[in-house]
Amino acid sequence: DMFLESNNVNRTELEALLKYHAEKEKAGFVENKRPRWDFPGSFYFVATVVSTIGFGMTTPQTVAGKIVLIFYGFFGCAGAILFFNLFLERIITFLAFILRWLHEREMKRKGIGNDVKNSQERRSSEVSDTDSYDAWKPSVYWVMFILFFGAIVVACCASAMYYPVENWTYFEAIYFCFITFATIGFGDYVVSQQEAYPYVHFYRLGNFIFIVLGCCCIYSLFNVTSIVIKQFLNWILRKLNCQCRR
Amino acid sequence: DMFLESNNVNRTELEALLKYHAEKEKAGFVENKRPRWDFPGSFYFVATVVSTIGFGMTTPQTVAGKIVLIFYGFFGCAGAILFFNLFLERIITFLAFILRWLHEREMKRKGIGNDVKNSQERRSSEVSDTDSYDAWKPSVYWVMFILFFGAIVVACCASAMYYPVENWTYFEAIYFCFITFATIGFGDYVVSQQEAYPYVHFYRLGNFIFIVLGCCCIYSLFNVTSIVIKQFLNWILRKLNCQCRR
Numbered sequence: 467d468m469f470l471e472s473n474n475v476n477r478t479e480l481e482a483l484l485k486y487h488a489e490k491e492k493a494g495f496v497e498n499k500r501p502r503w504d505f506p507g508s509f510y511f512v513a514t515v516v517s518t519i520g521f522g523m524t525t526p527q528t529v530a531g532k533i534v535l536i537f538y539g540f541f542g543c544a545g546a547i548l549f550f551n552l553f554l555e556r557i558i559t560f561l562a563f564i565l566r567w568l569h570e571r572e573m574k575r576k577g578i579g580n581d582v583k584n585s586q587e588r589r590s591s592e593v594s595d596t597d598s599y600d601a602w603k604p605s606v607y608w609v610m611f612i613l614f615f616g617a618i619v620v621a622c623c624a625s626a627m628y629y630p631v632e633n634w635t636y637f638e639a640i641y642f643c644f645i646t647f648a649t650i651g652f653g654d655y656v657v658s659q660q661e662a663y664p665y666v667h668f669y670r671l672g673n674f675i676f677i678v679l680g681c682c683c684i685y686s687l688f689n690v691t692s693i694v695i696k697q698f699l700n701w702i703l704r705k706l707n708c709q710c711r712r
Numbered sequence: 713d714m715f716l717e718s719n720n721v722n723r724t725e726l727e728a729l730l731k732y733h734a735e736k737e738k739a740g741f742v743e744n745k746r747p748r749w750d751f752p753g754s755f756y757f758v759a760t761v762v763s764t765i766g767f768g769m770t771t772p773q774t775v776a777g778k779i780v781l782i783f784y785g786f787f788g789c790a791g792a793i794l795f796f797n798l799f800l801e802r803i804i805t806f807l808a809f810i811l812r813w814l815h816e817r818e819m820k821r822k823g824i825g826n827d828v829k830n831s832q833e834r835r836s837s838e839v840s841d842t843d844s845y846d847a848w849k850p851s852v853y854w855v856m857f858i859l860f861f862g863a864i865v866v867a868c869c870a871s872a873m874y875y876p877v878e879n880w881t882y883f884e885a886i887y888f889c890f891i892t893f894a895t896i897g898f899g900d901y902v903v904s905q906q907e908a909y910p911y912v913h914f915y916r917l918g919n920f921i922f923i924v925l926g927c928c929c930i931y932s933l934f935n936v937t938s939i940v941i942k943q944f945l946n947w948i949l950r951k952l953n954c955q956c957r958r
């Protein structure tokens with residue numbers, strides 16, 4: 467329901483923007499290079515703003531448009547950060563669930579076979595019987611690995627979709643995926659900008675799903691990596707401190 | 713020292729990039745639209761990548777450049793997130809320090825005057841004598857207000873510097889500040905792209921300081937706002953839950 471709530475916020479803003487742009491178009495004020503303020507175009511534009519990708523293929527040209535952008539950009543970006551943070555929380559909870567499930571299966575197998583002894587053994591003796599998932603929170607390295615793996619899988623799948631449709635090489639599609647998912651968004655490669663596509667609705671849906679998944683994965687991955695870097699720097703500082711005292 | 717460490721990471725990467733590009737330029741491979749891979753240009757480029765602003769005024773054109781970008785972009789972005797998070801922590805600690813200092817001054821004044829009784833009174837009775845700043849952590853709304861105020865001040869000062877130098881209107885400069893500080897970075901307005909500037913070194917330094925300060929403020933502001941939005945949504949859900957039960 468959090469996700470729906472967050473989406474609702476964006477949707478009302480989108481509707482306001484659409485209404486606003488419909489009025490502007492009637493008044494003949496729109497002077498964009500590509501004046502495609504239809505629903506998918508506006509949705510794409512709002513998505514690039516809210517996720518802070520900002521390809522820059524469509525930008526507001528009027529003063530009023532810029533003011534509106536600043537206002538909904540403020541709440542939209544905050545909403546997007548909330549969504550990404552909730553995604554990271556859910557991923558960690560999901561991993562904890564998987565870990566507990568694996569452990570329970572292992573315990574059952576041991577109850578029957580009684581000859582399986584591996585590293586899981588040590589873990590079970592430490593944690594004993596706790597019902598909460600908190601005890602099963604995975605280590606930061608494991609989360610980092612899973613997110614890295616997830617990001618690679620999403621990027622490869624997305625590239626496999628993009629490269630024949632957009633006439634790029636596979637490597638260009640991978641580069642586009644990194645630039646987009648990291649929310650850098652140079653705008654040198656932008657998908658869904660040609661006049662016509664085969665199966666355009668499926669392509670747009672897949673595009674949206676891949677970008678949301680990829681941004682979530684990479685945002686979480688950057689956050690987890692920043693924690694690892696922080697631990698590494700703290701470790702270096704402690705080591706330097708020890709050497710100074712000697 | 714965290715800040716220095718984080719900066720060092722970027723500097724080594726920058727040097728690697730510079731060396732790499734020097735080699736490329738010797739080999740005659742560079743085919744950019746504006747081939748300005750001098751030190752300030754490269755620094756500016758790396759800063760836009762690492763902060764995920766990504767104006768797109770300079771982008772890697774070769775396959776090797778793209779691969780290098782993906783690698784240092786990964787660690788650079790994680791380092792930037794770490795830096796921003798540390799900024800938010802420090803801001804909260806600083807506010808806690810200010811709050812305690814104000815409280816102590818108030819206590820001294822009471823010791824002399826003994827006739828000042830305000831809301832501070834209640835607070836002192838709750839907290840009593842704790843040495844740690846944890847007890848003085850400010851509320852999320854106060855942090856949000858301070859960050860909002862800080863972001864506005866930075867944006868106004870930065871705009872006052874940009875608009876005469878770049879020949880924009882003051883509003884266009886404000887719009888540029890929002891788009892840049894929110895790390896959207898459309899690239900429709902980009903500073904420091906003209907051939908020559910008066911006092912170019914001061915301008916670049918001021919530009920760098922304003923963008924770092926602005927990004928820190930807006931990043932922290934978005935995070936705090938996302939927490940407020942989360943609390944608001946939880947409050948609505950609780951209220952809906954209560955109404956359903958009735």
Ligand SMILES: [K+]
Pocket residue numbers: 519520521522650651652653765766767768896897898899
């Ligand atoms: K951008």
Ligand SMILES: [K+]
Pocket residue numbers: 518519520649650651764765766895896897
């Ligand atoms: K961006």
